[in-house]
Amino acid sequence: MTSGRVTIADVARRAGVSTAAVSKVVRGAYGVSAEMQAKVSQAIDELGYRPHAAARAMRGRTYTLGVMLSDTRNPFFPDIIEGVTGHLRDTEYQVLLGPGGIEPKTQARMTDAMIDRSMDGLILISPVTTDAELAAIAAGTPVVVIGRHGGAPAYDSVVDDDVMGARLVVDHLVGLGHTRIAHITHLERARAQGLPHTVRAEGYRQAMRAHGLADDMVATSFTEEGGYEGARELLARENRPTAIFAGADIAALGVLRAADEAGLSVPEDLSVAGYDNIGIASLKRISLTSVDQDGQVIGATAARLLVERIEGRTRSVTSSVSPTLIVRGSTGPL
Amino acid sequence: MTSGRVTIADVARRAGVSTAAVSKVVRGAYGVSAEMQAKVSQAIDELGYRPHAAARAMRGRTYTLGVMLSDTRNPFFPDIIEGVTGHLRDTEYQVLLGPGGIEPKTQARMTDAMIDRSMDGLILISPVTTDAELAAIAAGTPVVVIGRHGGAPAYDSVVDDDVMGARLVVDHLVGLGHTRIAHITHLERARAQGLPHTVRAEGYRQAMRAHGLADDMVATSFTEEGGYEGARELLARENRPTAIFAGADIAALGVLRAADEAGLSVPEDLSVAGYDNIGIASLKRISLTSVDQDGQVIGATAARLLVERIEGRTRSVTSSVSPTLIVRGSTGPL
DNA sequence: GTGAAAGCGCTAACAG
DNA sequence: CTGTTAGCGCTTTCAC
Secondary structure (H helix, E strand, O other): OOOOOOHHHHHHHHOOOOOHHHHHHHHHOOOOOOOHHHHHHHHHHHHHHHHHHHHHHHHOOEEEEEEEEOOOOOOHHHHHHHHHHHHHOOOOOOOEEEEEEEOOHHHHHHHHHHOOOOOOOEEOOOOOOOOHHHHHHHHOOOOOEEEEOOOOOEEEEEEEOHHHHHHHHHHHHHOOOOEEEEEEEEOOOOOOOOOOOHHHHHHHHHHHOOOOOOOEEEEEEEOHHHHHHHHHHOOOOOOOOOOEEEEOOOHHHHHHHHHHHOOOOOOOOEEEEEOOOHHHHHHOOOOEEEEEHHHHHHHHHHHHHHHHHHHOOOOOOEEEOOEEEEEOOOOOOO | OOOOOOOOHHHHHHHHHHHHHHHHHHHHHOOHHHHHHHHHHHHHHHHHHOHHHHHHHHHHOOOOEEEEEEEOOOHHHHHHHHHHHHHHOOOOOOOOOOEEEHHHHHHHHHHHHHHHHOEEEEEEEEEOHHHHHHHHHHHOOOOOEOOOOOOOOOOOEEEEHHHHHHHHHHHHHHHOOOOEEEEEEEEOOOEEEOOOOOOOHHHHHHHHHHOOOOOEEEEEEEOHHHHHHHHHHHHOOOOOOOOEEEEOHHHHHHHHHHHHHHOOOOOOOOOOEEEEEOHHHOOOOOOOOEEOOHHHHHHHHHHHHHHHHHHOOOOOEEEEEEEEEEOOOOOOOO
């Protein structure tokens, strides 16, 4: 092993060509003869040359795409990530994930860090930020936003049709005879709009109104604990709901805990539904009725749109994925 | 907004100093007067200057640490990540996660990608690779390996005492009167040694022998499906085990599903224990007895060791974290 | 204590 | 089709 790293100059010397030629071969750029291609490729293999990403970043691309995760703990993310990496598997792009946390400040720090590192494009999952900030980011770097409704010209969007998802749940519960159907949503401190929970809550409200029913919402957080607290509050009411629709499965798990503790049988005494159809929802012991949004398709779509943008598309695209209702044992007739 | 990005030269011009001076102030390097410091800082704020990571990478550090994730779906990871990011919160370092997948090949591709991107250090979580490859990586970049026993001089290690964890489970089950205690482990295709599942299996075997009992293992995978399949196989035996110890909670969830489907009550007909104490293990409906390894501490420790290495330590360190047994409702007397 | 200047490895014109 | 050359933004000697 030589002292330093193998550079393009080493390869050029070995192959007896110029550094520019090596650069072209590496990038598969136009204008190289087959002979040159062969010589250089051989030298690359012999020397074990690997392009230095930072040096590339100074002039061209980094072939790095960043995915900003808003909450590492959300079991829905692995599906999206799998969709993204799966779509990019046979390309030159590498995917790096940035744990942004749930605070606007930490998320902003993360996106800044990704931009500082010259990433070629960014996928932001449910970013908690203002439209203005988002537009500012997208002005300098190709961006695809996942899970935020009401797209903007500056970036592409991939969303689940959350209004439809919420309606599917309400229709299902009403069909079972329920009328006192409560909803647990996520309390947002930031002034961000069009986030999934907001739209789900709005869809819930619309669907209830369409059935001539009064809505009943409580805002905690999309965590197991948040669902638990929300359910405790709802179940303590004198005329308690007979069904609870949690805006996320993770919160629905908390609802189930609260029901267990209150000695209520599910679904006999209380029907429970969630959203996201996370893996454990299908466990027999959980058997949670949930809305499935196919994270893999969402992730793959986001990756596709991002690459298109990087490669030149400027017209904004919004892709909407239709959810489906998965009925399981946690919901039943009144 | 000017056409290009704000560079160190812009700041220097504004502050009326040299670029070298600005560089020193930005890095907090030795040898700058308070006056200089103030002038430059002000110019940085006014211009909104941000250091260009790629340019820095050409000469010095990138202030980027990479965490290679071997399986995004493992619910145990968020704890580790939280520990890592928490420890690094008030430092200049940024953490980027690399989804390496479960294949040796994809993991290698990921670590290569991280090295190409000049990351200052790498944390590898349960990497599936040979000791030789690991040593080669660590020769060029500071590395901390999580969850792999039998450390090496080239890198630091943070491990859970898996032998102890397995013993805790076996002792607990034997104390409840069980003698036919089976273990579900992960089938490794690669020739990697010292991975957690291997050590847990070995710990299980040792503990069983210490009690004068015969071991009974089945190797599938640490997934919900793997646990399900393993349990199906075990429960189909004529003299079926009365207790199943799964090497990971995620697999234990599959065991519970198999038990439910077979019409077996837990823990009356079958005791089930897992490992990792993932969040949902505490849900009343799951109530899984499990071994807790405090991922936050593991993550924070790994981050601390990595920074120490980056800053010059060369002596290898291995940090072992003691697990604890969390007894819940899934295990009971025979 | 401060500044001038030489690169780090690569890409993008532009000549040949 | 191939080679020469000029930087990208930053850090780092080394003079002053």
